[in-house]
Amino acid sequence: MTEMVLKNVSKRFGGLKAVSDLDMTVPEGRILSLIGPNGAGKTTVFNMVTGVYPPTRGEIHYNGTRLNRLKSSTIVSHGIARTFQNIRLFGSMTVLENVQVGMHCRTKSGPVRALLKTPFERKEEEAITEKTMELLDFFGLADKYNEYASNLPYGDQRLLEIARANASSPKLLLLDEPAAGMNPIETEALMDLILKLRDTGLTIFLVEHDMKLVMGISEQIVVLDHGQKIAEGAPKDIQRNEKVIEAYLGSGAKAEKKAG
Amino acid sequence: MDFSAFILQQMVNALFLGSIYALIALGYTMVYGIIELINFAHGELFTAGAFIGVIVLSGLQQIGWVETHFVLTLFIVFGLAMAYVAVLGVALEHVAYRPLRNASRLSALLSALGMSIFLSNGMMLSQGVSDRAYPQVFGLESIDFFGAMISHSQVFIILLAFVLMVGLQFFVHRTRLGKAMRATAQNRTIARMLGINIDQTIRITFMIGPALGAAAGVMVGLYYGAVRFDMGFIFMIKAFAAAILGGIGSIPGAVLGGLIIGGIEVAWAAFLPSAWKDVTTFTVLILVLYLKPSGLLGESEADLRV
Numbered sequence: 316m317t318e319m320v321l322k323n324v325s326k327r328f329g330g331l332k333a334v335s336d337l338d339m340t341v342p343e344g345r346i347l348s349l350i351g352p353n354g355a356g357k358t359t360v361f362n363m364v365t366g367v368y369p370p371t372r373g374e375i376h377y378n379g380t381r382l383n384r385l386k387s388s389t390i391v392s393h394g395i396a397r398t399f400q401n402i403r404l405f406g407s408m409t410v411l412e413n414v415q416v417g418m419h420c421r422t423k424s425g426p427v428r429a430l431l432k433t434p435f436e437r438k439e440e441e442a443i444t445e446k447t448m449e450l451l452d453f454f455g456l457a458d459k460y461n462e463y464a465s466n467l468p469y470g471d472q473r474l475l476e477i478a479r480a481n482a483s484s485p486k487l488l489l490l491d492e493p494a495a496g497m498n499p500i501e502t503e504a505l506m507d508l509i510l511k512l513r514d515t516g517l518t519i520f521l522v523e524h525d526m527k528l529v530m531g532i533s534e535q536i537v538v539l540d541h542g543q544k545i546a547e548g549a550p551k552d553i554q555r556n557e558k559v560i561e562a563y564l565g566s567g568a569k570a571e572k573k574a575g
Numbered sequence: 576m577d578f579s580a581f582i583l584q585q586m587v588n589a590l591f592l593g594s595i596y597a598l599i600a601l602g603y604t605m606v607y608g609i610i611e612l613i614n615f616a617h618g619e620l621f622t623a624g625a626f627i628g629v630i631v632l633s634g635l636q637q638i639g640w641v642e643t644h645f646v647l648t649l650f651i652v653f654g655l656a657m658a659y660v661a662v663l664g665v666a667l668e669h670v671a672y673r674p675l676r677n678a679s680r681l682s683a684l685l686s687a688l689g690m691s692i693f694l695s696n697g698m699m700l701s702q703g704v705s706d707r708a709y710p711q712v713f714g715l716e717s718i719d720f721f722g723a724m725i726s727h728s729q730v731f732i733i734l735l736a737f738v739l740m741v742g743l744q745f746f747v748h749r750t751r752l753g754k755a756m757r758a759t760a761q762n763r764t765i766a767r768m769l770g771i772n773i774d775q776t777i778r779i780t781f782m783i784g785p786a787l788g789a790a791a792g793v794m795v796g797l798y799y800g801a802v803r804f805d806m807g808f809i810f811m812i813k814a815f816a817a818a819i820l821g822g823i824g825s826i827p828g829a830v831l832g833g834l835i836i837g838g839i840e841v842a843w844a845a846f847l848p849s850a851w852k853d854v855t856t857f858t859v860l861i862l863v864l865y866l867k868p869s870g871l872l873g874e875s876e877a878d879l880r881v
């Protein structure tokens with residue numbers, strides 16, 4: 316089972332405890348969402364998992380490999396890819412090139428062979444372009460392959476970021492607020508796309524504020540508040556969980572609800 | 576020589592000088608694009624290339640290859656000079672810049688200045704303080720080009736510079752490593768997340784930039800007929816100005832900047848007192864930066880644009 320397991324993971328930034336003693340598992344082939352109020356530590360979890368910084372304490376394992384001290388570029392080659400809260404495309408590169416760069420870690424040619432343009436390298440390059448176009452097709456960006464990424468409309472930029480993350484043929488895809496800034500129609504399309512990706516066998520690990528998206532597609536939800544896990548379960552259980560309601564709306568909400 | 580031929584002659588001279596500045600400026604701009612550091616030791620790498628060139632060329636001349644295998648000789652001279660300086664560039668990065676990659680910008684800059692002095696003194700001690708003559712393999716013949724006289728060496732140098740620049744453009748746009756380089760220049764963190772080996776990409780930048788500078792060094796040696804340990808300084812200043820003028824971090828900017836600086840210099844020297852040509856060059860630089868601080872093709876954010 317290629318699941319991701321976080322055991323007792325904590326992250327401290329100076330005096331601030333961003334994440335404390337988090338235990339969670341991302342099961343293979345499922346859509347799991349990590350939610351929580353602002354500053355709950357969601358992105359910190361993503362950053363630890365993808366090697367931006369190591370956890371202060373605890374263990375992160377994926378497919379039997381300990382990820383704690385690995386570099387981001389190594390973690391990608393273990394089949395984990397991510398997108399970012401703020402779009403971070405290579406603006407002055409084309410749509411096609413953005414995805415090709417994402418495919419980088421999957422190519423075999425070393426630097427010398429790549430420089431010399433051996434027939435092997437040439438063939439690999441052609442295969443990459445072909446695979447890139449297939450991927451762009453999947454994301455509905457094929458006809459814009461030659462445009463600069465910075466010229467794409469916002470929704471397409473979001474899609475391209477997901478496409479680029481997918482270029483490394485990951486098994487686990489981390490999406491950091493993919494619906495941020497999207498209008499309801501775009502969000503709807505994004506939900507379909509995430510389900511489609513899941514159906515290809517991909518595991519999806521999601522951080523998102525848009526509750527319609529989270530409740531609509533998640534199979535499992537983990538809720539963080541002040542760096543601690545306060546709830547875990549299926550969407551319908553989370554919606555009814557008192558701790559979660561309290562964390563999001565404050566303790567007054569519960570009282571009001573009772574009074575009303 | 577009539578006036579139109581004179582103008583043509585000056586244009587060829589400008590193209591020649593500009594190509595050399597452009598080749599050197601590319602080294603500055605590529606390194607800056609990728610690690611945001613002005614590699615002050617680049618002028619010394621250029622000089623080192625010129626020295627390797629003269630050493631190899633003198634050796635090959637002694638065994639008579641200049642007469643019997645002229646093309647092969649040039650190929651070996653440029654190849655060895657570029658390869659040697661590429662290794663030197665990688666070593667420089669490893670010793671002087673890599674340990675400071677997360678230190679303040681100023682520390683790396685000081686390290687670059689230190690390496691410049693170190694390399695310059697090293698060449699002074701090993702190669703001496705006086706001019707060293709380059710074998711004149713091209714002779715003195717010229718081609719009559721609509722009345723302008725273009726020497727064989729000029730033709731060769733302009734063509735080679737053009738080939739190298741086109742090659743670089745191809746590399747940066749069409750190869751996997753070139754794309755990795757542009758991606759790294761635009762956002763190193765994201766590039767790393769996508770699985771790009773940042774260290775390797777930086778190393779390759781430090782191979783290509785200095786190798787182009789080395790080629791320029793051999794060209795200068797071949798054309799002017801001599802090299803000296805401190806010859807890098809004035810070329811460094813001009814090429815640096817070219818990189819800034821074109822917009823540092825921009826590859827086409829470096830080429831454009833080189834050609835403009837070469838053009839101004841030649842145009843000024845053709846009609847006005849040539850002692851003032853450097854003053855003019857830098858006046859133009861200051862004016863451009865005053866009007867467009869990011870340079871002609873530069874944008875405000877620093878990344879490698881192509």
